[in-house]
Amino acid sequence: MNLRALAAKVIFQVLEKGLSLSVALPDQQRHLDNGKDKALLAELCYGVMRVLPQLDKQVSDCMSKPLKGKQRIVHQLLLVGCYQLYCTRIPSHAAISETAEACRQLKFEGLVKVVNAILRNIQRQQKPLSSANETLQYNTPAWLIKRLQSAYPDKWQEIIEQSHQRPPMWLRNNQKIQSRDDYLTRLHDHDITASTGSSDDAILLESPIDVMKLPDFSAGSVSVQDGAAQWAASLLTPKEGELILDACAAPGGKTCHILEIESNIKLIAVDNDAKRLERVQQNLDRLSLEATLIHGDAANIDAWWQGDKFDRILLDAPCSATGVIRRHPDIKWLRKNSDIEELARLQSTMIDHCWHWLKPGGTLLYATCSILPQENSEQIRAFLARTPDARLDTLIQQKNQESIGWQITPGQENMDGFYYARLIKD
Ligand SMILES: C[S@@+](CC[C@H](N)C(=O)[O-])C[C@H]1O[C@@H](n2cnc3c(N)ncnc32)[C@H](O)[C@@H]1O
CATH class of the missing domain: 1.10.940.10 (NusB-like)
Known part of the structure; x- marks a missing residue:
């Protein structure tokens, strides 16, 4: 055909x-x-x-x-x-x-x-x-334009413009294998132009390339992952000996990064989609990493976990994905306005439930690839208001003092739109 x-x-x-x-x-x-x-x-x-x-x-x-x-x-x-x-x-x-x-x-x-x-x-x-x-002018559904106008009165047009750009290709250097500088030199030797991103392992390619042309891709020297998503593992700061939950893990980009940073941990990677969980295993295998994979619901941890509470939890929550429209333009037509409130409710249940399973003194990193406040800063504001033993960590607040958490908008430093809030339990 x-x-x-x-x-x-x-x-x-x-x-x-x-x-x-x-x-x-x-x-x-x-x-x-x-x-x-x-x-x-x-x-x-x-x-x-x-x-x-x-x-x-x-x-x-x-x-x-x-x-x-x-x-x-x-x-x-x-x-x-x-x-x-x-x-x-x-x-x-x-x-x-x-x-x-x-x-x-x-x-x-x-x-x-x-x-x-x-x-x-x-x-x-x-x-x-x-x-x-406006829908015709901006090739964006009216409901999303309205939400962006209200959240970003001075920046919504730029955000839409950035969401229509072709996304760059980012690599994550595997620090277990080589330093980022060493890999940059190898890229240079292969005539592949690249620069560093703001997080520790991030490499930005000048133009996208077939992964098989990357030096030692199959051996696990690098993975493909956007620069914004690479902040997750660094902000989670895994430490030797810890018990860590990756609550919405598939396809496992962040799971693998956490283990590349610190492999001496017990990492439980959970997802409620069995098919997608298979991809986590494939990614772990390519990088020779190990985690315990569980097909389960992050909003019902009691059903599949009888062990200790966790030292750290990454909750990379299901979201509208409005920060990654440049990579997935179909999102504009697949999402509906009413999805946002529904997603916000699900995220709020998940965060409460994960919080219960966090040790006192532990850290929960909440992440989404959304740019809508209902799923991000407003979500965390409401969580802090109803959770007396939760406080916002300063690590992220230094990046953005005006708002709750760190909102990255599409195209900022060439990255996807993403949101992070780091929460500490008293
Ligand atoms: C944003 S993606 C996670 C991306 C992943 N952390 C990574 O870096 O590759 C959200 C994931 O949450 C999963 N999910 C949705 N609802 C869930 C639930 N109730 N419990 C566990 N996982 C869930 C989806 O299947 C999806 O794989």
Whole structure:
């Protein structure tokens, strides 16, 4: 099946079935042998997600009546066609003929002429300046724009702009194997340009690269992890001999980093998604690290843990992921406004429950990849108000004296949007 048809299938899965791109895309990439084709398929799918409202309007304006039911996939195919015409260097004639051929392959012979005509029509038009409403102007759902405007009155446009950039590739140096400077020298020897990030192990590549081209990737010398996510293990500060809980561990990026910093600990890594937990094991294996993996609910620790209370807990809570839209543009269309209150309730239950399982004197690091205060500073403010034996640690407050915890916004020091609060139990 041609690449445009595969792209339409992926986009159909995301927009009509609610699957994430990271699940739907690899499923279709399997049908392609060539790395370049896989990359182009990804570019088309991610690209459509980034500028969906503008494409959608353009395609809809060219149709006399909307495509419904099973024919919906042809609408998604038209989005792919429109994206190629407006946002790629693919020659128009190739974009149009390949997209029309995809329509045939998707078994909508009767619509091939329509697809052809609509794309030719779009090709003749200038890319419209879409300022009719904010959703079209910013390619972002209205509810999210509203929340960002209220949380960041002076910065919301910059945040949206940053959320549409292509994300950089960050590496985490494995300090058990070599120093970050040593690995930077090795990268330099391989003509790979890189610089250091603000946390201890972070390396920022000038351009993304296939991991297999990185020196000793398979041997575990480095892992791929955003610079913001790498702050988690450093802020948790694991110490020799401690019992540590990684409460929402999958796929295990932070689990592995904690163990690279201090392997003489007993680390319990928990996740309620068994499939995702398998990925934690794969990551541990690649890096020759060990943790106890438990398939369990972080909001019901009593059900699977009868041991001591923990010295440290990392609660990397499920969240809206609004800080990582540049990596997962489908989040804009998969999340709903009402999800935020629901997530905030879940996070609040989890933090209370984890707190109960923290030793006096222990540290709980609360983390999200959200940029919404309801999940972050307001969440922690409410927790501190209802928890007399909890206090906010100064380590993070020095980074941000105005607010509760440390809110990183997308693009800040080239990092993803992230939030950290370090809590100490009296
Ligand atoms: C932000 S991700 C964690 C990322 C991970 N810490 C890392 O660095 O690779 C949140 C995780 O929480 C898990 N999760 C959601 N609800 C949970 C629950 N009630 N108990 C345990 N894990 C949960 C999800 O399956 C997901 O893997």
